[in-house]
Amino acid sequence: MRGAVGLTAADPYLQVRDLRVRFATEDGVVRAVNGVSFAVERGRTLGIVGESGSGKSVTSLAVLGLHDPKRATITGEILVGGRDIVGRPDEEVRRLRGRDMAMIFQDPLSALHPYYPVGRQIAEAYRVHHPRAGRAEARERTVQMLDRVGIPQPARRARQYPHEFSGGMRQRAMIAMALVNDPDLLIADEPTTALDVTVQAQILDLLEGLQKEFNSAIVLITHDLGVVSQVADDVLVMYGGRAVEHGSVEQVLRRPQHPYTWGLLASVPSLRGDAAADLVPIPGSPPSLIHLPSGCAFHPRCPYADERSRTEVPELRPVAEGHLVACHRPGVAA
Amino acid sequence: MTLLQVEGLTKHFPVRGRGLVRAVDGVDFGVAPGETLGLVGESGCGKTTTGRMLVRLLEPTGGRIVFEGRDISHLGRRGLRPLRQDLQIIFQDPYASLNPRHTVGRIVATPLEVNGIRPPGGVRQRVRELLELVGLNPEHYNRYPHEFSGGQRQRIGIARALALRPKLIVADEPVSALDVSIQAQVVNLLRGLQRDLGLAFVFIAHDLAVVRHFCQRVAVMYLGRIVEIGDREQIYERPRHPYTRALLSAVPEVTAPARASGRIRLAGDVPTPLDPPSGCRFRGRCWKAREVCATTEPPLAGGVACHFPEGGAG
Numbered sequence: 001m002r003g004a005v006g007l008t009a010a011d012p013y014l015q016v017r018d019l020r021v022r023f024a025t026e027d028g029v030v031r032a033v034n035g036v037s038f039a040v041e042r043g044r045t046l047g048i049v050g051e052s053g054s055g056k057s058v059t060s061l062a063v064l065g066l067h068d069p070k071r072a073t074i075t076g077e078i079l080v081g082g083r084d085i086v087g088r089p090d091e092e093v094r095r096l097r098g099r100d101m102a103m104i105f106q107d108p109l110s111a112l113h114p115y116y117p118v119g120r121q122i123a124e125a126y127r128v129h130h131p132r133a134g135r136a137e138a139r140e141r142t143v144q145m146l147d148r149v150g151i152p153q154p155a156r157r158a159r160q161y162p163h164e165f166s167g168g169m170r171q172r173a174m175i176a177m178a179l180v181n182d183p184d185l186l187i188a189d190e191p192t193t194a195l196d197v198t199v200q201a202q203i204l205d206l207l208e209g210l211q212k213e214f215n216s217a218i219v220l221i222t223h224d225l226g227v228v229s230q231v232a233d234d235v236l237v238m239y240g241g242r243a244v245e246h247g248s249v250e251q252v253l254r255r256p257q258h259p260y261t262w263g264l265l266a267s268v269p270s271l272r273g274d275a276a277a278d279l280v281p282i283p284g285s286p287p288s289l290i291h292l293p294s295g296c297a298f299h300p301r302c303p304y305a306d307e308r309s310r311t312e313v314p315e316l317r318p319v320a321e322g323h324l325v326a327c328h329r330p331g332v333a334a
Numbered sequence: 335m336t337l338l339q340v341e342g343l344t345k346h347f348p349v350r351g352r353g354l355v356r357a358v359d360g361v362d363f364g365v366a367p368g369e370t371l372g373l374v375g376e377s378g379c380g381k382t383t384t385g386r387m388l389v390r391l392l393e394p395t396g397g398r399i400v401f402e403g404r405d406i407s408h409l410g411r412r413g414l415r416p417l418r419q420d421l422q423i424i425f426q427d428p429y430a431s432l433n434p435r436h437t438v439g440r441i442v443a444t445p446l447e448v449n450g451i452r453p454p455g456g457v458r459q460r461v462r463e464l465l466e467l468v469g470l471n472p473e474h475y476n477r478y479p480h481e482f483s484g485g486q487r488q489r490i491g492i493a494r495a496l497a498l499r500p501k502l503i504v505a506d507e508p509v510s511a512l513d514v515s516i517q518a519q520v521v522n523l524l525r526g527l528q529r530d531l532g533l534a535f536v537f538i539a540h541d542l543a544v545v546r547h548f549c550q551r552v553a554v555m556y557l558g559r560i561v562e563i564g565d566r567e568q569i570y571e572r573p574r575h576p577y578t579r580a581l582l583s584a585v586p587e588v589t590a591p592a593r594a595s596g597r598i599r600l601a602g603d604v605p606t607p608l609d610p611p612s613g614c615r616f617r618g619r620c621w622k623a624r625e626v627c628a629t630t631e632p633p634l635a636g637g638v639a640c641h642f643p644e645g646g647a648g
Contacts, residue, residue, distance in 0.1 A: 051513035052484075166603040167377070196376035197540065198600045201584035205599065223514060226586035253588055265588060267518035269543040272589055275566060278525065279547060281518035285483040 011082070012039035013184050013217040014063065019076035021058050021067065021241075028290040032058040034241040035076070037316075040234075042184060045211065045218040047232030047249070049225060049264075053286050055241035056221045060187050063219065064103055065093035081184060099129040101185035102178035106193050108170035111177070112162040119146070119158025122177045129181050145176040150206060168199035175206065182214060189221045204231050225268055229253050237261050240287045240297030243316055247323035257325040260298045262333040296328070304332045336364040337534050338388065338502060342397035344558075345383050349608065356607050357383040359558035360397070362634065365502065370528060370535040372549030374542055374581075378604050379555040381538045385504045388536060389423045390414055401502075419449060422495040426507035428487035432479040438465070438490055439475035445497040464493040469523060485516035489523065496527070502534040509544060521547060542585055546570055554578045557607055557615040564637040574643040577616050614641065 021033040033055040040046045050056040061067055063078055065085050078085050080101055085093050097103075105111055113121060122145060123138035130138070139158070146154035149172040162170060171191065178186060188207065192200040208231055211218055220232055228235055228249065235252040237245040237260065245258040256262045266280040284301040287293050296314050299305040308314075308328045316326040325331075345358040358380040365371050373381040386392040388399060390406060399407045406417060425431040432441055442461045446453065453460040462472035468489040479487055488508060495503055508524065509517040521544060528535055528548075539545050545552060546566060553563040554577065562575040573579045583598040600619045605611055613631050617623040622642045632639045 051515060168603045196604070197542070197584045198376065198580060199603060201586070201597070201599060202601075204586070224586065225514070225588045229588045230586040264514055267515050268588060269518070269521065269541075269547045270589055271543050271546060271570060271582060271585055271587055275546050275570070278522050279518035281522060282515035283519075285485060285516060286513065 015079040017077040040217040047228035050238035054238040102183040106190040108174040251323040344396040372545035372552040375555035380558040419498040422500040
């Protein structure tokens with residue numbers, strides 16, 4: 001394996017450049033991700049938001065090297081700690097996964113095996129990457145992690161099975177498993193979507209606290225703009241497999257410049273403001289990734305689309321320091 | 335005059351060897367004609383079970399459901415049939431609730447045919463009107479559910495629910511499976527229909543912000559009981575039950591300042607409805623709980639079931 005080539009402390013831990021992911025299907029080629037670039041530094045959280053079919057989850061699975069090479073065609077660069085993992089043998093990527101980068105999914109039951117006690121699974125995740133660690137050390141580390149993620153009576157809980165845990169406790173256990181090897185990069189794909197709102201608040205607080213402690217880079221994939229605004233530092237808005245807006249939370253969510261971002265924010269119901277007013281939905285529905293609209297993929301739904309929007313794919317260009325927008329008429333909706 | 339009155343409604347499910355799940359455990363509320371009542375709460379609070387009892391997809395274990403002055407709690411299949419015209423339900427999952435082998439026209443026409451209704455102008459004409467009413471192209475009469483997007487499928491479910499001109503619709507998480515941009519379209523559609531047709535709704539949702547945009551009155555449920563009920567303004571602007579306050583405080587809002595201080599954070603999870611706590615069911619997670627909360631279950635009085643409500647005596 002190549003080492004962390006020329007990576008200095010100031011370089012982002014994760015750099016994705018011009019990522020493209022396509023799947024050949026019976027119905028045609030699904031262009032799931034069409035040239036996405038972003039970077040995440042240690043200690044920072046990037047929220048990737050988008051609706052179904054925006055390419056956000058496909059992007060995260062590519063970063064984790066979890067696409068089946070027989071089905072997916074991936075081009076571009078994914079630099080994890082300076083090493084490009086695109087096209088690398090599975091063996092190599094697997095060594096990174098779980099140690100340098102880890103993941104949390106929406107459904108903890110898909111990550112936890114129902115037949116084995118929770119603690120044993122976490123200990124195994126530790127020993128895979130620490131071959132010299134003995135059973136006792138792994139067990140100690142497991143109990144320590146369960147305690148750290150707020151599971152009461154961690155030593156007793158470690159001996160229980162996933163079905164004996166509540167939804168929130170399972171999510172905590174999965175976070176403990178993801179963090180047991182102290183990863184530099186954490187990918188969290190809709191980590192709180194299946195949880196009740198009071199438990200979601202606990203888990204978001206927990207992730208925030210753990211990030212300070214572990215100083216990892218976090219990529220948070222979610223459809224929930226509220227979650228992003230509470231926990232992310234930066235936001236990438238995806239539509240039709242492309243990035244349409246990218247910047248700090250403050251820039252993207254408080255001063256959105258892309259009509260799609262603006263439309264998303266206007267369509268979310270709120271606990272404040274006029275409850276009697278109608279919501280402002282975005283007309284139409286998200287595009288097919290097999291037959292992507294020409295030009296800007298959002299143009300069929302965009303009230304501000306002009307001739308250029310229909311013919312020319314807008315590039316992601318800065319409208320302010322660190323604030324990028326892919327629109328021929330940025331700020332037109334604001 | 336209330337359209338629907340629910341008194342002491344309970345539903346207990348036996349679990350082999352483990353006793354009873356008290357899914358709904360003594361719930362009272364009423365719905366006036368044309369009124370929208372929201373049922374909110376987290377998983378296991380009993381909101382979905384309550385909704386299914388209202389349209390009698392489930393039979394209550396105890397208590398009464400009175401619709402237009404008639405007790406429908408234990409009506410049989412035959413007795414329920416005329417009621418189906420007045421009481422309809424919309425489900426969360428627009429994928430699972432439509433028969434994939436039937437055309438949209440047939441799906442929407444089914445309630446008319448089952449009930450032997452021949453609208454003036456014919457069934458086909460009525461179905462085309464219904465499709466148009468919910469914002470679908472009536473030309474798509476002969477298409478199948480898989481040819482529609484999620485939002486459009488939910489519109490098909492709504493058209494079917496409207497076919498018999500019901501007086502009350504129970505909508506169980508009708509927009510939670512939809513993308514944000516589509517969710518707003520369907521919420522607006524339901525609001526328009528409610529206004530134009532004078533429909534009463536029981537709107538079941540975990541999303542407090544959606545409920546705020548749709549419902550005039552809101553009931554907050556916790557572990558099978560209503561802990562607070564009141565007008566929208568009351569619940570959202572002046573919540574009195576600690577659980578309502580915690581629930582509202584936990585919602586991550588785009589417009590709220592990030593990492594706000596003064597947020598209420600509940601510890602732990604909702605306890606199991608197999609063995610709810612004694613006294614107040616919320617006491618184990620409540621920062622105001624005292625001894626009386628463990629011994630005496632607070633009754634729902636003045637819209638709140640709490641020994642120490644906010645802004646009240648005590």
